[in-house]
Amino acid sequence: MSISFRGQPTAAAETVSAGGRPARPARNPLGALVTAAFVAVVLVAAPQVLSDFWVQTLTSAVIYAAVALGLGLLFGRVGLISLGQIAMLALGGWTALRLGQELAAPFPVTLLLTAGIAALAGVLIGLPALRLSGLHLALVTLMGAAAVTVALANINFPNGGGGFFGYNPVNSGTVPLARPALAGSDGAYLRYVIAAVALLFLISYLHVRGRPGRAWAAIRQSEPAATAAGINVTLYKLWAFALASAITGVAGGLLAASAGGLTAYQFPTQDSITLLAVVLIGGMYSFWGAIAAGFLVMIVPAILQQFGISSDVLLIVFGAGVMQSLLATPDGIAGQLPKDLRRLSARLGRGRTGPAGAGEAGRTGGEVPR
Amino acid sequence: MIEIEGLTVRFGGVTPIRDMNLVFPAGVCGLIGPNGAGKTTFFNVLSGFVRPAEGQLRAFGQDLLRMPGYRRARWGMRRTFQTEQAIERLSVYENVAMVHEHTGGRRSKRRADVLTALELAGLDVAPAQSVAALGSRDRRLVEVARAVVGAPRVVLLDEPAAGLPDEDTVRLSAVIRRIPEETGALTILVDHDMSLVSDCCEVTAVLDFGELITVGPTHEVLRDERVVRAYLGTGEES
Numbered sequence: 245m246s247i248s249f250r251g252q253p254t255a256a257a258e259t260v261s262a263g264g265r266p267a268r269p270a271r272n273p274l275g276a277l278v279t280a281a282f283v284a285v286v287l288v289a290a291p292q293v294l295s296d297f298w299v300q301t302l303t304s305a306v307i308y309a310a311v312a313l314g315l316g317l318l319f320g321r322v323g324l325i326s327l328g329q330i331a332m333l334a335l336g337g338w339t340a341l342r343l344g345q346e347l348a349a350p351f352p353v354t355l356l357l358t359a360g361i362a363a364l365a366g367v368l369i370g371l372p373a374l375r376l377s378g379l380h381l382a383l384v385t386l387m388g389a390a391a392v393t394v395a396l397a398n399i400n401f402p403n404g405g406g407g408f409f410g411y412n413p414v415n416s417g418t419v420p421l422a423r424p425a426l427a428g429s430d431g432a433y434l435r436y437v438i439a440a441v442a443l444l445f446l447i448s449y450l451h452v453r454g455r456p457g458r459a460w461a462a463i464r465q466s467e468p469a470a471t472a473a474g475i476n477v478t479l480y481k482l483w484a485f486a487l488a489s490a491i492t493g494v495a496g497g498l499l500a501a502s503a504g505g506l507t508a509y510q511f512p513t514q515d516s517i518t519l520l521a522v523v524l525i526g527g528m529y530s531f532w533g534a535i536a537a538g539f540l541v542m543i544v545p546a547i548l549q550q551f552g553i554s555s556d557v558l559l560i561v562f563g564a565g566v567m568q569s570l571l572a573t574p575d576g577i578a579g580q581l582p583k584d585l586r587r588l589s590a591r592l593g594r595g596r597t598g599p600a601g602a603g604e605a606g607r608t609g610g611e612v613p614r
Numbered sequence: 615m616i617e618i619e620g621l622t623v624r625f626g627g628v629t630p631i632r633d634m635n636l637v638f639p640a641g642v643c644g645l646i647g648p649n650g651a652g653k654t655t656f657f658n659v660l661s662g663f664v665r666p667a668e669g670q671l672r673a674f675g676q677d678l679l680r681m682p683g684y685r686r687a688r689w690g691m692r693r694t695f696q697t698e699q700a701i702e703r704l705s706v707y708e709n710v711a712m713v714h715e716h717t718g719g720r721r722s723k724r725r726a727d728v729l730t731a732l733e734l735a736g737l738d739v740a741p742a743q744s745v746a747a748l749g750s751r752d753r754r755l756v757e758v759a760r761a762v763v764g765a766p767r768v769v770l771l772d773e774p775a776a777g778l779p780d781e782d783t784v785r786l787s788a789v790i791r792r793i794p795e796e797t798g799a800l801t802i803l804v805d806h807d808m809s810l811v812s813d814c815c816e817v818t819a820v821l822d823f824g825e826l827i828t829v830g831p832t833h834e835v836l837r838d839e840r841v842v843r844a845y846l847g848t849g850e851e852s
Contacts, residue, residue: 458712461703469699472661473760474687474716529703 287438291431300503301546303434307502309538310441310495312523313448313531314488319520320528321452322484323464324373325382327516331389332489334396334511336362336496341402341506344421345410351424355440355497362493363486370485374478389513396508401500418505421497430503437498444491445531456483518562525565527576536577615639616660616768616800621669623655623824630655632824634669641794642801644811644818644832648845651821653804654696657770661693662686673768673800688717690767690799692760694774700745700753700760706732707741710759719764731763734796736789751782758789766799775807787813812836820844 291299311333318324340358343349349357369388373381403419405412427436451457459480462470467477500506522540527533540562545555573580616638623631630652645653658664659671662683671678678686692713701709710728713719719727732741735758739748745756754774761769771790775783787810793801805811811818812832819829822844828835835841 455715458701458704458708459716461708462701462712465701465703466695466699468661468663469695469701471663471683472687472693472695472699473713474684474718475712476684 283438283442287435291434296430296503298546299430299434301542303430303437303502304499305538305542306434306437306441307495307498307538308519308542309535310444310498311492312519312526312537312541313445313534314492314495315519315523316528316531316534316537317448317452317491318484318488319523320530320533321457321460321464322481323377324481324484325378325520326369326385326488327382327520328369328385328389328392329488329492329519330511330516331392331513332362332365332492333496333499334392334506334508335365336493337500337506337511338396338401338496339493340497340500341419341421342410344500345402345404345419348422351422351501354421355494358493358497359490362496363490365493366485366487366489367482369489370482373485374481386513386516389516393508393511393513396511400508401506403505418507420503420505421501423501433502437502440494440498444494445534448487448491449531451487456480460484518559521562521566524569525562525576527578527580529575530578533576533578615674616802617670617672619670621656621659621671622667623652623659623664624667630824631659631666631821634821634824634826636819636826636829638800638802638819639817640800641816642790642803642814644815644835645802645804645821646806646808646811646818646841647821647827650823651844652824653821654772655824656821657693657772657802657804660686660768660770661691684716687713690717690765691770692762692766692768692799693770694754694757694761694772696772696776698750698753698757700748700756702744702746704745705741706737706739706743706745706748706752706756706759709745709756710763713760714764717764727763728759731759734762734789734792735759736785751778754778755789762793762797762799766797769793769797769799769801771801771803771805773805774803775805775810783807783810786810790814808836 290302294302311329314332315326315329318326336358339361340354343354343357347354347357369385372384376384399409400411400413401418402410403412403415403417404410405415423433424436427433452460459470459475462473462475463477463480470477470480518541519537522537523533526536526540545558548555548557569576616636618634618636621631621634621636622629630650634656645656647653655664659666660673660678662678662681662685666679673691676689678689678691681689701712704712707728710731711724714724714727715721729741735755737752737755737759739752745753748756758771758774761771774790775786778786790801790803790810791814793799803811803814815832817830818832818835820827820835820838820841827840827844828838830838
C-alpha cells in the first residue's frame with residue numbers, strides 16, 4: 245500500500261542566468277525637460293504676471309500640494325488612512341507662529357524646529373495607529389482632528405500675546421509669521437514657497453526610491469511578508485508618520501507666513517476628508533498626483549469664485565471625481581493624464597502620417613498589463 | 615539543525631499543534647500532512663507570527679522564541695507564503711534587494727548577491743521587470759529568490775508548487791535541492807505534491823490534526839500505513 249505518485253521527475257532545471265542591469269524605469273528625457281522648463285517659467289514669470297490675488301492663491305496651492313504629499317505618503321505608499329492631516333497642518337502653523345514669536349529665529353530654523361515638533365506629534369499619533377488600520381485608523385485620526393479644531397477655536401493662533409498660548413484677545417487681528425528677508429513681497433514669497441516645497445518633494449522622492457520606500461511597499465501589501473523580509477514594521481510605520489507629519493508641519497509654517505496669517509476657521513475638520521478625496525482624484529501613488537491635488541483644492545475654488553459660483557459645488561464635483569477615480573482611474577489624474585495625452589498624440593500622429601504611425605501608437609500608447 | 619521540544623499552539627479552544635517533538639537535521643526536509651494538520655501554523659511559529667503556548671524552539675543552538683519576527687529574518691530565518699507575497703509595486707530586483715538590505719547584507723555585495731539569488735531561483739526574467747506584470751510561477755520564484763538571498767540559515771517553503779504545471783514543478787524541485795548545496799541553509803518543504811517531496815527531501819515528517827504521526831526517510835514515511843490513512847481517511851487499499 246502506498247501513496248500514488250506522479251511521473252518521477254528527472255530533468256534538471258534550466259537555470260538561465262538573470263542578465264541585464266537592475267535598470268530604473270525608462271524615462272523620457274524630453275518630458276523631464278518640458279517639465280523643468282514649465283517649473284522655471286512658473287517660478288520666474290508667475291509672480292510678475294499674476295495679480296496679488298492669484299499670487300496668494302498659487303502660494304496656497306503649492307503649500308497644499310505639500311499637505312497632499314504627506315497624505316499620499318501615508319495612504320499611497322504605506323496604506324495608512326489619516327483623516328487628520330488638516331489638523332496637523334494647523335498644528336504646524338500654530339507651532340511655527342509660537343516659535344517665531346518666542347525665538348525670532350531665522351525662518352528656515354523656525355521651519356526645521358516645526359518639522360521636528362510635528363514629527364514627534366506624528367509619532368505619538370502613530371503609536372496607537374500601529375494596532376489600527378483602515379476604517380478604524382481613519383476614525384481615530386478624524387476624531388483627533390476634531391479635537392484640534394475645538395481646541396484651536398478656544399486658544400486661537402498666537403498673535404503676540406503673553407502666556408503659553410501667546411494669544412491676546414484684545415489685539416484681535418492675525419499676525420503672520422515674519423518672512424525671510426529675501427522673500428518679503430508676495431511674489432518673492434511664492435518663489436520661496438515653491439523652492440521649499442520642491443525640497444520636501446525631493447526628500448520624499450529619495451525616501452520612496454530608497455530603502456524606506458521598499459519597506460513601505462512591502463508593508464502596504466503584506467505585513468507578514470515585510471516581517472519575513474527582516475523589515476521592522478513598527479519602525480517603518482512610525483517613520484512614515486514622522487515624515488508625513490514633518491512635511492505637513494512645514495507646510496503649516498509656510499502657510500503661517502503667507503498673506504493674512506492664520507485663523508482658526510481656516511482649518512475645519514471636514515477639510516481633511518476633502519483632502520483625502522482630492523488626493524484620490526489626483527493620484528495617491530504619484531508625486532504629480534499631490535501637485536494636482538493642491539491645485540484642485542486651491543485653484544479651482546478660486547476660479548469658481550471669479551465666476552461667482554460657490555465653492556461648495558466642488559464637494560459634489562469631488563464626490564463624483566472620487567467615484568470616477570475608484571471605478572475607472574485608480575492612478576488618478578497623474579496616472580491617467582499622460583496615458584490620455586499619449587493616446588491623443590498617437591491618434592493625431594496616425595491622422596497625419598497614415599498607417600505608418602500605427603506602429604508608433606502601439607508602442608507608446610500601450611497600457612501596462614496588470 | 616532545528617530542535618522542537620514539546621511545542622503546543624492554542625488558538626482559543628483549538629489546538630492546531632499538540633506536544634510536538636521533532637528534529638530537522640540538515641539538507642531539505644519535508645513536512646506533509648492533510649489540510650488543517652498544522653503545517654502552516656508550524657511555519658508561523660518558526661517565523662514569529664504565532665507565539666506557542668508551550669515548548670522550546672532551537673535553531674543551530676539559538677533560542678528563536680526570544681526574537682521578534684523581523685530579527686529572526688535577520689538571523690537567517692526565511693520563508694515563502696502559501697499565497698505568494700511578491701511585492702507588486704517593486705521590480706524583481708527590488709523585491710530581492712529589499713530582503714538583502716533589511717537582513718544585514720552588505721551594500722557592496724548587494725547587486726552580486728541579488729543576481730546570484732535570482733539565478734539560484736531559476737528566474738529568467740529581466741531584474742528590472744515589474745512584479746505586477748509577472749505570472750504566478752515567476753512570482754513564486756521571486757519569493758524563492760527572496761528566501762535565499764544573502765545568508766539564509768533556515769528556508770521555509772510553504773507549498774511552492776501549488777498551482778504550478780508539472781514541467782514547472784520539475785524545474786522547481788531542482789531549484790529546491792540546490793538551496794542547501796549553494797547556501798548551506800536547512801530547507802523545510804511543505805507541499806501536497808508527493809513527487810516533489812520525495813524528489814527533494816531525504817527526511818520527511820508527517821503531521822495530522824496537530825500531532826506528529828511519524829518522521830523518517832521519505833520513501834519509508836510515504837509507505838507508512840498511518841500516513842496513508844491520514845491522507846485518505848481510511849485504511850483500505852487505494
